[in-house]
Amino acid sequence: MYKIVKAKELADNIYLMDVEAKRVAKTCEPGQFVIVRTDDEGERIPLTICDYDREKGTVTIVFQVVGASTLLMSGLKEGDYFRDFVGPLGQASEFVHEDKEELKKKKILFVAGGVGTAPVYPQVKWLDQQGISADVIVGSKTKDLLILEQEMKEVAGSLYVTTDDGSYGRSGMVTQVIKDLVAEGKEYDVCVAIGPMIMMKFVCLLTKELNIPTVVSMNPIMVDGTGMCGACRLTVDGKVKFACVDGPEFDGHAVNFDESMRRQLMYKTQEGRAMLKLQEGATHHGGCGNCK
């Protein structure tokens, strides 16, 4: 049982939790993820690590309520427990193992979309701890969905916030900000983009044109997270890779995003039903039975 030592709502339907998980906190690195389960009947849910405290033995996760399981999770409070919390899974971000001197010479741009800001944060923080300043673009749909702005400001070189509806910061999508920065004369050696798949796809299309090598963090459906089932498989450069063992980070210009976005929809019907069941409670009747 893994104790929740802090739980707070960061933004509309987006939650942050600090969980006691000594083994994970001891060895995890930016880029890696954990799999959590709330109780005996729960699904295994993968979440990229947002932060960690090796002394306290805690790991921070951030999640958005997207269905029945995350809705239940959002109800957990400080003092409650996760039944299961396993990690660190996946490969660490490449620069964790890169030569520090080489790394210091690179100009890095992070592009964070929505909840993707959570896994971008530990990477920027880690670089900051090595004395490396990165530029960070954070995009969200609207002001109420913006998260971790203050925390990011403390570790980023320059922070550019943009909202789709212009309710805060710049107005427009993250791709616009990339174009603006490049037009201003900014040069980058590498870009790291994390967010919904469609955002990563479009960022990559742009950075390919601009000739900026880009790393993305894929978030496919997973079951075990250790390489056992292949549910998370995606195509990178024509080859099949497992996001849980080969990734979750990959060369964004080589990923087949269309295939991955299609695969993410596989359980939409079941997920929709589960959510309806939770919302309708005693009045739930199981549907018309037309779709299987």
Next chain:
Amino acid sequence: MDVLKKVPVREQEAEVRAANFEEVCLGYDVEEAKCEAERCINCQNARCIMGCPVAINIPGFIQKVKEGDIEGAYQVISEASALPAVCGRVCPQETQCEGKCIRGIKGEPVSIGKLERFVADWAGENNIKPDGAREKKGTKVAVIGSGPAGLTCAGDLAKMGYAVTIFEALHEPGGVLVYGIPEFRLPKEAVVAKEIENVRSLGVKIETNVVIGKSVTIDQLIEEEGFSAVFIGSGAGLPKFMGIQGENANGVFSANEYLTRSNLMKAFNRESATPIMVGRKVAVVGGGNVAMDAARTALRLGAEVHIVYRRSEEELPARAEEVHHAREEGVIFDILTNPTEILADESGWVSGMKCIKMELGEPDASGRRRPVEIPDSEFIMELDTVIMSLGTSPNPLISSTAKGLEVNKWQCIVADEANGKTTKEGVYAGGDAVTGAATVILAMGAGKAAARGIDDYLSNE
């Protein structure tokens, strides 16, 4: 009673069981067991014992059953086996103990498997536990993996007095016993959980949610956590795909994924939080036990199911009883057939599979006749789900994070068959992690051998 025939065992009727996940085989009751036990001749040089990978004293336990001393029979079995309720259900007895039984020369062999199951179930119902260790040694041994190899090794070491901790990557111990073999062959609550509890009752600690190679490494276990020896029983969990066109379409699964959703995550139960694809027409590619398990699971979820296997009926590697049950339940066998491409509709969902007919040519390295394509025999099977059940290989996670641990070209850990010794000091291995995907009982045999190996190593340190 006809002494040449086995006392028949009661089973759920095919039509009934094809729609539920309850256990297919209902087992013997005490009268039937005693009757079947009478058929055992109690041979002097029992050949059945030689056929058993853990060398259970088979005539010994059967004599106890004849006498009506079922508890005694259980203790005889427990001396050699940690998981009798499991083995009685899943061992391929036809190629092991029963395959060597003298009775089997003229008629049917003694139904050793069903007798073992009866004894184990009786002990479970009557809360009989295996005998524990005499004196505790205090030396710590780490076991990686809580599948049959790990559970057996841990149990034997605990009986010798060692302080054992099993590290399990998943959230539930049992390995293939929980994620691989379905509920209707091996009930999880009634059977597997009880067997694991028995191992715990010997003093073994089980720590779940620990991925060796990620959460902690073998070197750290030895250098920082005080373990004097390690047994690796991490299995062969890496699924194999064909590499054909269309394999990433929505509706194509590895058998591992399909079975993990159904068995471990209980997705067969609509109340479960984990979803599973319930197709209308399913093809399971492969012919082993896992293919049968996947096929019979899909059948119970309401689909029309085809086993697509490239060789002939005789070459099917699955356990005879499973093929027989699958047929009875209505699984359709498309043998001498191989997929060449998976077809998908505009939204990326499986719509069918292109297949080609095969014929058998010369034997290959494994001794089985090589399947060869028959030219111009392609056809299209209309389907909405494809389950690839082609075999699994060991996950390289552990070997890639343990300095000095040698593996072969298939990622199998190199280990001595007699005692599980690997190329790394103090580290032993056995089961699927060493042999590649095999059976529960072979993994148990390897777990036993390694326990002896570790005891030798630690006694001489």
